[in-house]
Amino acid sequence: MSRLPVSLSTLEIFAEAGRLQSFSKAAESLSLTTSAVSQAIRKLEDRLSHKLFERTGNTVKLNALGTNLLREVEMGIEHMRVGLEAITQKSAGPLTMRSPPGLATLLTPVIQKLLDLEECDVRFVSDETQEHTSFHEFDITVFLGARAGQYPGAESLGVxxxxxxxxxxxxxxxxxxxxxxxxxxxxxxxxxxxxxxxxxxxxxxxxxxxxxxxxxxxxxxxxxxxxxxxxxxxxxxxxxxxxxxxxxxxxxxxxxxxxxKLAFLYVTTDPAKKQRAARAAQLIRENCTTDEQGLLHSDHFSTWPS
Structure with missing residues (x-):
């Protein structure tokens, strides 16, 4: 397989600059300096012997060649991302969830939906003890109690x-x-x-x-x-x-x-687990959040076997 004429890091910088139509915003997004982004784009244009951006003062805009290249580069990056996620998710171990026993039955259909959507195992722990020091060990924690809202990052699931x-x-x-x-x-x-x-x-x-x-x-x-x-x-x-x-x-x-307000949701901030946990958290919001009368928004349980 022949090598690419430019590095993947350069193509990532180009894709971000093209998507945002701004070198400064791309620099901020990638934690680089504007000068570093500008130099990377110029080196890319020199290597390809073609301009990719129209420059007017401090503004930049993709030209026709740049637009076509951006489309192909974004597709390539997405394919690589999917491939990498497939590997990391399989090796990441089960998604871990924790809740008090009182809410465990409400989370059963959430787990079933999650298994339909994700190629991963789920480990569910139900206990009354939810120490401040240990809930961070789980990808998802649902708290229930008078002090549940005190944990940093916890969001309310309704009244x-x-x-x-x-x-x-x-x-x-x-x-x-x-x-x-x-x-x-x-x-x-x-x-x-x-x-x-x-x-x-x-x-x-x-x-x-x-x-x-x-x-x-x-x-x-x-x-x-x-x-x-x-x-x-x-x-x-x-x-x-x-x-x-x-x-x-x-x-x-x-x-x-x-x-x-007694029920709260905590989602891990671990970058390696955050994306998968976020999808599980959204299912919990949809199925376990209450309305102003204190009843669940979701009517999923009307057909759930007793």
Whole structure:
């Protein structure tokens, strides 16, 4: 295979200068000096024995030859980029994701979509412990909790709304607070908002007839579906069951819901992993972000098996 008459680095400089129609902007983009870009372009033109830019004062513009060359060079660079990415992605190991157990079920369809789009493995870790010092080890981390927004670089996934939820047949019999308090209150001990918080915010005396305590949101969901009582859980977590009509919000008038920003997304800044992680992060935004009512924007879960 014959060698190119010019170096690849020179062609990269030409492509950036041609794309931006500016030597100074190309220099800034490539972390070079304007003089270095100008000299590289002049050497390229000398080697080819043809001008590629029209120069007027401090402005430059590709001529017809330069435009044709830019098109071919950009195609070549893109082919090389695709080839290199295919190798680096295969050797990069699995995409790593981490979330608390309460949000794990919401991320399952995200992982499935990711596998359809990417030729990579996924390693998913679900735990309650999200130390500040260890989450950087993951490509994607979803935080949930009162302090979740404190981590640098974390972005909000919308509001979490807490309001009484139960099975539809129970909801039809709950028209006021007194009727609600006749049912067992299901309590998630790991949640950032409690039944006592809700009762206090609505100036309701009493604590209900009985209480059942759990330490996982998944247990709350199972108990709700079994008709064990009424739960106070983030509508984000209960959105799949609400979308499918398996659960319903209690139709009680003149009560307020509690709103908190508890869910946040962190994406790695590692240059070698950032591009792949960014695509996964976008799927999480599309599928796990809530609207102003605290429900998931995506209706994907309406057809997701329970």
């Amino acid at each position: 979490d709304v807490f309001t009484p939820v139960c099975r539809p047949d129970i909801a039809s019999r709950v028209q006021d607070v007194q009727q609600l308090l006749q049912y067992p209150l299901l309590i998630n001990e790991t949640a950032a908002v409690s039944w006592d918080d809700w009762l206090k915010s609505n100036n309701i005396a009493g604590r209900g007839s009985k209480r059942i305590y759990f330490n996982r949101a998944a247990h709350i969901v199972s108990a709700l579906l079994n008709g064990a009582g009424i739960g106070l859980e983030s509508l984000r977590i209960l959105s799949p069951q609400l979308q499918r009509g398996e659960l319903a919000i209690c139709p009680i008038e003149n009560v307020v819901s509690l709103r908190r």
